[in-house]
Amino acid sequence: MEVGNIIIELSKKGYQFKLDGNDVRYKYIGFDEPDPNEIIPLFKKIKNRKDQVRQFLRCYCPKCGGCVFWTNFYGESRCLACDPPDYELLERLYAGRWKH
Structure with missing residues (x-):
């Protein structure tokens, strides 16, 4: 799965991502507790791909998913x-x- 698709999927599940300088920040803003069995594997897939995550977040709106x-x-x-x-x-x- 591509990094962008993973971030979009996590956003749909209630996570908000943003760049803070060179650091990637995220927080959960959803209503219900996220299912760890769904979330943890997604975060593991992007953990070692931070350059790609930063590149995607530079052209992605965390509010609406627009680009x-x-x-x-x-x-x-x-x-x-x-x-x-x-x-x-x-x-x-x-x-x-x-x-x-």
Whole structure:
């Protein structure tokens, strides 16, 4: 199973992943206790593949599972689905910079 599929599966089971610098952080935010017989094997599969996990998390939204991002005015990467840009504001900021 690919690293991305494992992270998506764990996310569906209530885990939230994020990058903290070079460290991979995760926490359980689900409602019921996770079944260790399902969870432990999945974590074992990604334990020694941290480079691939980091690479996947750089292009994965932990809230919605989306993978389309945009960069805001401050250079921060934002999920297009969860945090869409204010197109009217962008239009005012960049008015006249592009020729049609």
